Amino acid sequence: MNPRDRLRAVSRRVTDPAEVLAQEATERVVDLVVNALDVNELAARIDLNALLGRVDVDAIVKRVDLDALLDRVDLNALLARVDLKPLLDRVDVNDLVQQIDMDALIEKTDLGAVIASSSGGMAAEALDAVRSGAVGLDQFVDRWVQRLIRPKQPWPAAPPALLAARAEP
Amino acid sequence: MSPRPPRDALVGYQGHYAGSVSRFAAYSIDLVVSTAVFVLVLAAISWGVRVVTGHDVHWNRSNVVVAVIFVLWQFLYFGYCWAVSGRTPGMALLGIRVVRADGTVLPPKQAVLRSLVFPLSFLLFGLGFIGILVQHEHRALHDLIAGSAVVYSWDARAAQLRFLARQSGLAEGGVSSPAVAKADPAG
Numbered sequence: 001m002n003p004r005d006r007l008r009a010v011s012r013r014v015t016d017p018a019e020v021l022a023q024e025a026t027e028r029v030v031d032l033v034v035n036a037l038d039v040n041e042l043a044a045r046i047d048l049n050a051l052l053g054r055v056d057v058d059a060i061v062k063r064v065d066l067d068a069l070l071d072r073v074d075l076n077a078l079l080a081r082v083d084l085k086p087l088l089d090r091v092d093v094n095d096l097v098q099q100i101d102m103d104a105l106i107e108k109t110d111l112g113a114v115i116a117s118s119s120g121g122m123a124a125e126a127l128d129a130v131r132s133g134a135v136g137l138d139q140f141v142d143r144w145v146q147r148l149i150r151p152k153q154p155w156p157a158a159p160p161a162l163l164a165a166r167a168e169p
Numbered sequence: 170m171s172p173r174p175p176r177d178a179l180v181g182y183q184g185h186y187a188g189s190v191s192r193f194a195a196y197s198i199d200l201v202v203s204t205a206v207f208v209l210v211l212a213a214i215s216w217g218v219r220v221v222t223g224h225d226v227h228w229n230r231s232n233v234v235v236a237v238i239f240v241l242w243q244f245l246y247f248g249y250c251w252a253v254s255g256r257t258p259g260m261a262l263l264g265i266r267v268v269r270a271d272g273t274v275l276p277p278k279q280a281v282l283r284s285l286v287f288p289l290s291f292l293l294f295g296l297g298f299i300g301i302l303v304q305h306e307h308r309a310l311h312d313l314i315a316g317s318a319v320v321y322s323w324d325a326r327a328a329q330l331r332f333l334a335r336q337s338g339l340a341e342g343g344v345s346s347p348a349v350a351k352a353d354p355a356g
Binding site: 102103124125127128130131132134135137138139141142145149151155156157158159160161162163165 | 182184185186187188189190191194262263264268269270271272273302303305306318320321323328330331333
């Protein structure tokens with residue numbers, strides 16, 4: 001037998017059990033470390049924003065074939081699993097509506113035509129005209145009366161409860 | 170000088186004290202409506218009596234019974250309307266309603282009291298109504314006695330939306346409004 005081969009055989013007899021021992025020791029250590037770790041706490045300590053800041057999301061997205069991905073997604077099944085109520089509960093609808101410029105919206109969209117067609121048309125227009133005319137004449141008469149009697153203090157515009165209701169946002 | 174205020178200003182009038190013209194117009198409509206209903210009911214009674222008994226019934230305006238029934242009907246008409254909804258048909262048409270002096274909803278008892286003292290304002294050539302013109306809260310004598318007031322209740326905001334909608338519809342349809350046509354006859 002070649003002395004070099006003999007040396008290799010001896011070396012293998014020594015290193016193989018050592019390698020097995022090292023493997024077992026490593027697995028044991030890893031088990032111990034993992035069991036000792038509180039993964040939730042570890043995750044909580046990770047600054048995800050900083051981590052994500054280092055990720056080039058655009059590059060990742062460019063590599064994703066969204067069409068193929070969406071073809072595989074069953075949106076109906078996905079939506080069926082979404083509980084919309086708690087989601088909507090978190091939306092401040094009043095705040096949302098207050099941000100809408102209704103006049104601009106009506107002027108720019110067909111909503112105006114919808115409202116016009118659904119609000120009585122000519123009858124509503126005639127009623128508006130009659131009421132507007134009456135209010136205008138009321139104000140006209142009121143101005144002349146106040147010019148004649150010259151009140152010391154300005155007259156209240158509305159009863160207190162209605163004024164308070166108008167003042168509320 | 171046009172007496173009509175701008176539309177934007179009208180939006181702010183909801184809840185304000187109603188003026189004399191709106192109130193007078195509403196009362197005139199109510200008088201016509203209540204009288205028409207009264208006459209129709211009398212006619213229906215006459216027809217019913219004639220069908221059942223074969224006798225003709227003639228109602229005379231100078232008949233005391235008819236006059237008393239008419240006055241009672243007026244109390245019922247105004248009192249019931251004010252108690253139930255705070256407004257008569259005429260007031261609904263003009264967009265005004267009766268409220269308590271502080272602006273809260275008029276309770277039925279106060280509505281009935283208002284209808285009972287309402288005739289007092291007609292005394293002395295309608296002097297009781299002068300308060301609608303000169304009283305700082307536009308309250309007539311019957312309002313002061315019953316602790317009520319009349320305010321605008323129509324939704325001027327909706328009226329403005331309808332106005333904008335019509336403007337939008339006209340603009341999209343490429344049709345000029347009469348006002349525009351008048352201002353630009355060449356167009």
